Amino acid sequence: MNHQPISEDQDATSILQTEVSQAVQQLTEVEGEEQAEVFSEILTEAESGTVAILLESLPLDERYERWQQVEPEERVDVLNLMRADPRLGILKKMPDEELDFLFAQISPEDLIDWSDSLPDSITDRALAQMGERQRKHFELYDQYDENEIGRYADHQMLVLNPDSTVAQGQRFFRRIDLDCNDHLFLVDTNDKYLGTVRRYDLYKADSQALLSTLIWPDSRVISADLSLIEAAEAIEHSRELEFPVVDEHGILIGRMTLRTATALVREHYESQLMATAGMDEDDDLFAPITVGARRRAVWLGINLLTAFLASATIGLFEDVLSQVVALAVLMPIVASMGGIAGSQSLTLMIRGMAMGQISAGNVFSLMKNELGIGALNGTLWAVIIGLIAGWWFNDVIMGLIIGCAILINMAIAAIAGVMVPMLLQKLNQDAALSGSVILTTVTDVVGFFTFLGLATLLYL
Amino acid sequence: MNHQPISEDQDATSILQTEVSQAVQQLTEVEGEEQAEVFSEILTEAESGTVAILLESLPLDERYERWQQVEPEERVDVLNLMRADPRLGILKKMPDEELDFLFAQISPEDLIDWSDSLPDSITDRALAQMGERQRKHFELYDQYDENEIGRYADHQMLVLNPDSTVAQGQRFFRRIDLDCNDHLFLVDTNDKYLGTVRRYDLYKADSQALLSTLIWPDSRVISADLSLIEAAEAIEHSRELEFPVVDEHGILIGRMTLRTATALVREHYESQLMATAGMDEDDDLFAPITVGARRRAVWLGINLLTAFLASATIGLFEDVLSQVVALAVLMPIVASMGGIAGSQSLTLMIRGMAMGQISAGNVFSLMKNELGIGALNGTLWAVIIGLIAGWWFNDVIMGLIIGCAILINMAIAAIAGVMVPMLLQKLNQDAALSGSVILTTVTDVVGFFTFLGLATLLYL
Numbered sequence: 018m019n020h021q022p023i024s025e026d027q028d029a030t031s032i033l034q035t036e037v038s039q040a041v042q043q044l045t046e047v048e049g050e051e052q053a054e055v056f057s058e059i060l061t062e063a064e065s066g067t068v069a070i071l072l073e074s075l076p077l078d079e080r081y082e083r084w085q086q087v088e089p090e091e092r093v094d095v096l097n098l099m100r101a102d103p104r105l106g107i108l109k110k111m112p113d114e115e116l117d118f119l120f121a122q123i124s125p126e127d128l129i130d131w132s133d134s135l136p137d138s139i140t141d142r143a144l145a146q147m148g149e150r151q152r153k154h155f156e157l158y159d160q161y162d163e164n165e166i167g168r169y170a171d172h173q174m175l176v177l178n179p180d181s182t183v184a185q186g187q188r189f190f191r192r193i194d195l196d197c198n199d200h201l202f203l204v205d206t207n208d209k210y211l212g213t214v215r216r217y218d219l220y221k222a223d224s225q226a227l228l229s230t231l232i233w234p235d236s237r238v239i240s241a242d243l244s245l246i247e248a249a250e251a252i253e254h255s256r257e258l259e260f261p262v263v264d265e266h267g268i269l270i271g272r273m274t275l276r277t278a279t280a281l282v283r284e285h286y287e288s289q290l291m292a293t294a295g296m297d298e299d300d301d302l303f304a305p306i307t308v309g310a311r312r313r314a315v316w317l318g319i320n321l322l323t324a325f326l327a328s329a330t331i332g333l334f335e336d337v338l339s340q341v342v343a344l345a346v347l348m349p350i351v352a353s354m355g356g357i358a359g360s361q362s363l364t365l366m367i368r369g370m371a372m373g374q375i376s377a378g379n380v381f382s383l384m385k386n387e388l389g390i391g392a393l394n395g396t397l398w399a400v401i402i403g404l405i406a407g408w409w410f411n412d413v414i415m416g417l418i419i420g421c422a423i424l425i426n427m428a429i430a431a432i433a434g435v436m437v438p439m440l441l442q443k444l445n446q447d448a449a450l451s452g453s454v455i456l457t458t459v460t461d462v463v464g465f466f467t468f469l470g471l472a473t474l475l476y477l
Numbered sequence: 478m479n480h481q482p483i484s485e486d487q488d489a490t491s492i493l494q495t496e497v498s499q500a501v502q503q504l505t506e507v508e509g510e511e512q513a514e515v516f517s518e519i520l521t522e523a524e525s526g527t528v529a530i531l532l533e534s535l536p537l538d539e540r541y542e543r544w545q546q547v548e549p550e551e552r553v554d555v556l557n558l559m560r561a562d563p564r565l566g567i568l569k570k571m572p573d574e575e576l577d578f579l580f581a582q583i584s585p586e587d588l589i590d591w592s593d594s595l596p597d598s599i600t601d602r603a604l605a606q607m608g609e610r611q612r613k614h615f616e617l618y619d620q621y622d623e624n625e626i627g628r629y630a631d632h633q634m635l636v637l638n639p640d641s642t643v644a645q646g647q648r649f650f651r652r653i654d655l656d657c658n659d660h661l662f663l664v665d666t667n668d669k670y671l672g673t674v675r676r677y678d679l680y681k682a683d684s685q686a687l688l689s690t691l692i693w694p695d696s697r698v699i700s701a702d703l704s705l706i707e708a709a710e711a712i713e714h715s716r717e718l719e720f721p722v723v724d725e726h727g728i729l730i731g732r733m734t735l736r737t738a739t740a741l742v743r744e745h746y747e748s749q750l751m752a753t754a755g756m757d758e759d760d761d762l763f764a765p766i767t768v769g770a771r772r773r774a775v776w777l778g779i780n781l782l783t784a785f786l787a788s789a790t791i792g793l794f795e796d797v798l799s800q801v802v803a804l805a806v807l808m809p810i811v812a813s814m815g816g817i818a819g820s821q822s823l824t825l826m827i828r829g830m831a832m833g834q835i836s837a838g839n840v841f842s843l844m845k846n847e848l849g850i851g852a853l854n855g856t857l858w859a860v861i862i863g864l865i866a867g868w869w870f871n872d873v874i875m876g877l878i879i880g881c882a883i884l885i886n887m888a889i890a891a892i893a894g895v896m897v898p899m900l901l902q903k904l905n906q907d908a909a910l911s912g913s914v915i916l917t918t919v920t921d922v923v924g925f926f927t928f929l930g931l932a933t934l935l936y937l
Contacts, residue, residue: 037833045838066714074834076842191680196716197735199659220651253739254526256656258718275657279713279739286746287828293753294817294824302829303842306849313821314854317814321858324813325865331806338802345798345805346791349921352809353784354777357754361773364754368747369762373497374534378505382536382763389766394774398781405785461809 037067041074048079056083065091069098072107076303081110089115093122101134101299108139120146125154126171133163134299157270166248167241170262170271179203179211179229183222190216197258197274200236203228210261210269212236238263239273246285249278292450295319323454327352327461334469337476343410344472347419351468354398355426355460362387362434363456367448370438384435391431395424414475422468426460433459497527501534508539516543525551529558532567536763541570549575553582561594561759568599580606585614586631593623594759617730626708627701630722630731639663639671639689643682650676657718657734660696663688670721670729672696698723699733706745709738752910755779783914787812787921794929797936803870804932807879811928814858815886815920822847822894823916827908830898844895851891855884874935882928886920893919 040063043055060068068087072080072095084107087095096104096119108116108131120143123131128147132140144152154172161167175189175198186201201219203211212232222231239248239260252260252275259274288298295316304312331338331348338344366383369375375383399420407416437456438448500523503515520528528547532540532555544567547555556564556579568576568591580588580603588607592600604612614632621627635649635658646661661679663671672692682691699708699720712720712735719734748758755776764772791798791808798804826843829835835843859880867876897916898908 038836041834042836042838045836045842047838064714070832070834073832074829074836074839076839076846187680191677194677197718217651217654220647253736253743254524258657275735275739276713279735279742282739282743283713283746286743286750290746290750290753291824291828293750294820296821296824300825302825302834303846304850306846306853309846309850310853310857313818313850314857316821317817317854317858320813320817321810321862324810327809327813328806331809335802335806338805339799342795342799345808346788346795348805349787349791349809349812350781350784353780353787357777357780358773360754361756361776364751364756365760365762368751369534372530372533374501374530374762376498376502376505376534378502378507379534379536382505386536386763386766386769390764390769390773393766393770394777397770397774398777402781 037070040067040071044071044083045074052079052083053086057086060086060088065094066098068095073099073103073302077106077305080303081107089118090122092119093127097127097130100301101131102301102304104131105134106301106305108135113142116142117146123147125151125158126169128155129158129168132159161241164244165241166239166243166245166262166273167264167270169245169277170241170273171277172271174198174259174261174272175201176204176269177201177228178205179227179232181228182224183219183226183228183231184224186214186219186228187224190219197276199258200261201228202261202269202272203232204269208268210238210263210267213261236261241265241270245281248273249281249285252278253282289449292447293453295450319454323458323461326458327465330462330465331469333466334473337469337473341415341472341476343406343412343415344469347406347415348465348468350402351419351422351426352461352464354402354423355430355464356457358391358394358427359430359434359456359460360453362391362431363438363448363452366435366438367452370442370448375439380435380439384432387431387435388428391427392424395427398427399424418471418475419468421471422464425467426464429463430456430460497530500527500531504531504543505534512539512543513546517546520546520548525554526558528555533559533563533762537566537765540763541567549578550582552579553587557587557590560761561591562761562764564591565594566761566765568595576602577606583607585611585618586629588615589618589628592619621701624704625702626699626705626722626733627724627730629705629737630701630733631737632731634658634719634721634732635661636664636729637661637688638665639687639692641688642684643679643686643688643691644684646674646679646688647684650679657736659718660721661688662721662729662732663692664729668728670698670723670727673721696721700725701730705741708733709741709745712738713742749909752907753913755910779914783918783921786918787925790922790925791929793926794933797929797933801875801932801936803872803875804929807866807875808925808928810862811879811882811886812921812924814862814883815890815924816917818851818854818887819890819894819916819920820913822851822891823898823908823912826895826898827912830902830908835899840895840899844892847891847895848888851887852884855887858887859884878931878935879928881931882924885927886924889923890916890920 040059044052044059047055059071063071068091072084075083080103096107111119116139123143125147128140128143144155147155158168158170173195175193175195177186177189189201199216201214201216203214205211213236214228214231215233218231218233237255237260239251239262241262241264252273257275259272261269262271262273264270284298291298291300295313297312300312366375402423403416403420406419407413433456437459438452441448441452441455500519504512504519507515519531523531528551532544535543540563556567571579576599583603585607588600588603604615607615618628618630633655635653635655637646637649649661659676661674661676663674665671673696674688674691675693678691678693697715697720699711699722701722701724712733717735719732721729722731722733724730744758751758751760755773757772760772826835862883863876863880866879867873893916897919898912901908901912901915
């Protein structure tokens with residue numbers, strides 16, 4: 018009997034970060050033959066998820082060498098658990114006969130998931146290996162785009178017609194061991210969804226009763242065109258383990274489980290975190306240098322445009338800069354404090370918008386609150402920075418100028434922190450992605466303009 | 478029969494963002510009496526989660542007025558689903574007799590959750606309302622700190638002794654309808670955990686068999702001192718709906734479910750996202766201005782120190798700045814491009830570290846890869862920016878200087894993007910929280926130093 022506790026100190030059999038870290042360490046501190054031996058030992062024990070993480074943590078050449086040690090029967094599972102980019106890298110290197118063997122085992126659900134990032138030629142090759150029924154499933158899901166839950170519905174579910182008996186329903190649950198499964202879905206002969214029967218109700222009913230008499234009145238369904246994160250939240254906040262997914266004609270096309278919801282929530286936040294640096298959650302830790310450079314170049318280019326805007330603002334004040342060089346020394350402080358204050362308001366707004374808590378009705382109150390916080394902190398830091406700057410350059414005017422500029426920039430930052438995400442939402446843009454670039458541009462330009470503008474008034 | 482599809486277009490009964498947004502809008506566009514009416518209408522239909530989100534989206538005075546409309550029996554549920562700060566704000570305003578009524582209904586699990594942010598006086602008041610057995614539960618959980626899963630274990634679970642029969646086990650599942658429940662836990666008379674029986678196995682066994690004969694050999698337990706996010710990942714990546722949680726003596730203290738795991742994953746990422754702006758996931762959308770200002774001031778102060786470092790670096794080069802004012806105009810571009818490039822490397826590292834994929838063995842390969850990407854993008858942008866700057870100021874030397882500085886800063890940014898999070902991890906610091914401040918300081922200082930330093934060499 019094995020009920021090893023899962024804890025950091027002990028040897029557990031689950032995907033724990035500490036456990037993965039150890040395996041990564043063992044694997045990466047050796048090379049060549051020795052690495053092959055360590056990996057084959059890990060392979061005998063580790064779950065597919067661990068193998069996937071390990072492969073991702075190897076540089077590209079080593080990764081493909083170790084990949085060849087993975088048993089052909091386990092390869093679909095491992096690839097399923099890898100990110101899109103590393104997976105694609107491996108698929109592109111595999112010889113055709115190995116690909117064909119792989120695709121002979123793949124399910125339509127897996128292929129849908131992979132196909133989001135696969136070149137059409139590879140997807141077609143996989144489809145050619147599939148049976149007629151599987152291909153139909155693939156096409157059913159493929160109608161929905163990458164952000165719609167219908168695309169990722171699970172077609173393994175318990176389905177019966179309403180004239181089946183409770184005994185038949187019970188037999189289903191006894192025979193079939195699905196993850197996150199405590200409902201039976203009832204459909205008519207055209208697969209139209211009729212209702213849900215809970216397992217809990219099934220065991221208390223008369224075994225000859227018809228399932229149609231047990232339809233659960235509170236059951237809910239998810240529309241196939243609902244967005245991934247909304248579908249995930251719907252199930253996360255319910256008390257159910259699974260929801261039926263139906264298309265616009267009411268046809269049952271699959272189910273969505275709490276486990277899938279957890280993965281979707283994780284992916285959603287991961288992509289938000291990566292987006293703050295203009296990156297993608299599918300990005301490979303070891304992307305080929307040219308691929309990595311090309312992807313990141315876009316974000317750097319956008320940043321350059323905004324940086325030139327800031328420079329152009331400074332350029333307006335060359336006269337005063339050439340006379341009072343201390344301004345050049347101090348000006349980054351004004352921009353930086355405004356940027357930080359603005360990003361605090363922005364972060365609060367983005368979270369509130371993600372929860373649906375921001376609306377035209379309360380945005381004015383929010384603005385008032387943020388402006389209050391900005392004014393309070395602005396005054397505090399204006400005084401502190403003003404005193405330091407005045408003492409540093411032995412110049413009271415300089416202290417006054419920077420203090421005023423800090424106060425003004427932090428107040429504007431609070432307003433921009435509220436308004437920029439609101440505007441982006443109006444324009445249907447993702448505030449988490451582009452909010453901070455726009456905001457920093459505003460605080461840079463305003464910061465440089467007020468600071469150098471005040472200096473021009475007072476020094477020239 | 479009600480199986481309304483959950484979709485954006487329709488009126489659903491779940492917590493959907495679109496649905497919440499609509500309610501927020503209805504509620505915030507009116508005031509006073511009218512708002513009270515709208516809210517009482519919403520209260521008759523909405524789930525506690527929606528009510529919690531709605532209350533959070535109101536300014537403080539309106540929030541407490543609406544709170545008084547919530548039925549006393551529903552108040553614990555609503556407060557459970559609010560963030561810590563808004564919850565505390567409401568609890569502090571409630572009169573003693575209402576508090577006592579509230580605490581008479583609270584479970585030890587709820588109180589543990591609240592107590593993380595509650596003043597001791599309020600926690601003690603709540604404990605005084607609890608029965609002896611409940612208080613014991615509270616003390617059991619309270620041994621574990623805020624990052625240990627033992628603190629948040631759920632004591633509602635199915636527990637039997639190993640001499641019970643299969644029939645008794647089946648009866649448990651028929652009678653008790655718990656969320657995420659498909660296991661029975663077996664304990665001895667001292668509550669020592671002995672093993673797990675799966676519901677799936679129960680329905681195929683002889684009804685007179687002893688449960689001890691059905692113990693599932695692959696069952697796993699979670700140590701009560703495991704961190705929240707690791708416990709969440711363990712269950713997320715398993716095929717189970719629940720894990721037993723045991724203390725260091727092997728005593729069963731509760732269970733942890735997939736639904737809890739989903740919430741923990743969400744909280745983990747939310748706190749990471751908020752941390753990027755030096756904020757906290759418990760922060761209230763409408764914090765009192767002084768509280769909000771004080772919390773944010775810390776992060777602004779840290780930023781100010783790093784900004785002064787950058788200023789001091791610029792201060793070293795006053796001579797060249799006073800002679801070539803174009804340097805002041807262009808210098809933010811050098812710092813900014815380095816900052817963005819560095820944050821891209823940093824973001825990739827932070828994600829890799831969260832997955833346990835970074836180790837001493839592969840950090841050198843990673844560095845090589847990042848440096849390669851940095852060099853490639855550095856060269857590209859050095860040429861572009863050099864040409865633009867040379868043309869703008871009609872000065873070839875200026876173009877050369879800024880090009881070199883960009884290239885050097887982006888290469889250093891790649892190295893710092895890899896090394897800063899590694900160092901922070903060594904020092905047991907959270908790279909997601911402090912990584913970007915330190916990194917930006919490095920790229921600012923290096924950027925200003927190389928740019929102005931090269932200018933001093935070539936112009937003076």
